[in-house]
Amino acid sequence: MKKPPFHKSVQFTIRGILWILRNERNFQIHILGLIINLFLIVYLGLSNFESALIILVSFFVLVTEALNTCVEKICDYIQPEFDTRIGIIKDLAGGAVLLATIAAIVVGILVYWPYFKLFVY
Numbered sequence: 112m113k114k115p116p117f118h119k120s121v122q123f124t125i126r127g128i129l130w131i132l133r134n135e136r137n138f139q140i141h142i143l144g145l146i147i148n149l150f151l152i153v154y155l156g157l158s159n160f161e162s163a164l165i166i167l168v169s170f171f172v173l174v175t176e177a178l179n180t181c182v183e184k185i186c187d188y189i190q191p192e193f194d195t196r197i198g199i200i201k202d203l204a205g206g207a208v209l210l211a212t213i214a215a216i217v218v219g220i221l222v223y224w225p226y227f228k229l230f231v232y
């Protein structure tokens with residue numbers, strides 16, 4: 112197959128992101144998480160390093176969610192019927208999202224805790 116020009120490839124990837132934005136509820140929830148984090152970064156005046164950490168883990172979750180959706184779509188395509196092997200493949204992909212989410216929560220607590228402490232005390 113002929114390789115598409117660069118601008119076409121970019122268009123295809125944007126089409127993929129728009130598709131997942133419209134169709135995947137979990138991805139939409141993670142996007143909401145990213146927006147809340149961006150708001151907190153500005154509102155609390157986080158340092159460049161703290162902001163980079165928060166943005167990095169937020170995108171880490173989004174990337175794993177997108178890859179999880181890819182795995183689910185491939186699985187549903189190759190085996191629409193119940194199959195324990197498909198089940199474990201999907202569980203593994205879902206597990207990757209959970210691991211990324213745990214990492215994001217831990218980083219979030221470590222970065223935000225000193226700021227929230229100032230509000231509480």
Ligand SMILES: Nc1ncnc2c1ncn2[C@@H]1O[C@H](COP(=O)(O)OP(=O)(O)OP(=O)(O)O)[C@@H](O)[C@H]1O
Pocket residue numbers: 137179183190191192193194195196197198199201202205
């Ligand atoms: N064809 C199948 N055969 C066996 N088990 C399956 C199959 N499809 C789904 N499952 C089981 O159901 C779970 C949920 O799969 P499903 O495709 O419904 O994902 P989902 O609910 O959209 O998940 P997510 O919330 O991660 O997007 C899988 O992790 C797996 O354990």
